[in-house]
């Protein structure tokens with residue numbers, strides 16, 4: 001394991017092309033977590049649950065959702081972990 005140097009210079013656009021949908025992310029073994037930009041809240045997510053709710057072709061790239069913490073005005077953004085390269089990508 002560890003970082004594969006092949007991916008070191010990949011941009012966010014490269015990653016978005018590599019796994020454009022939640023179905024692609026699941027097939028590649030990615031895990032997604034949600035992080036608030038304002039408060040320290042982090043939430044684990046389940047790709048199978050997202051796929052069940054939104055379908056395999058739904059794309060989380062560039063999407064955000066209101067932080068569920070009381071009185072927080074922040075937005076939650078997803079961060080992906082790619083086990084093949086060991087990289088974390090801001091989705």
Ligand SMILES: [Zn+2]
Pocket residue numbers: 036037038039040041067068069072073074075
């Ligand atoms: Zn928050």
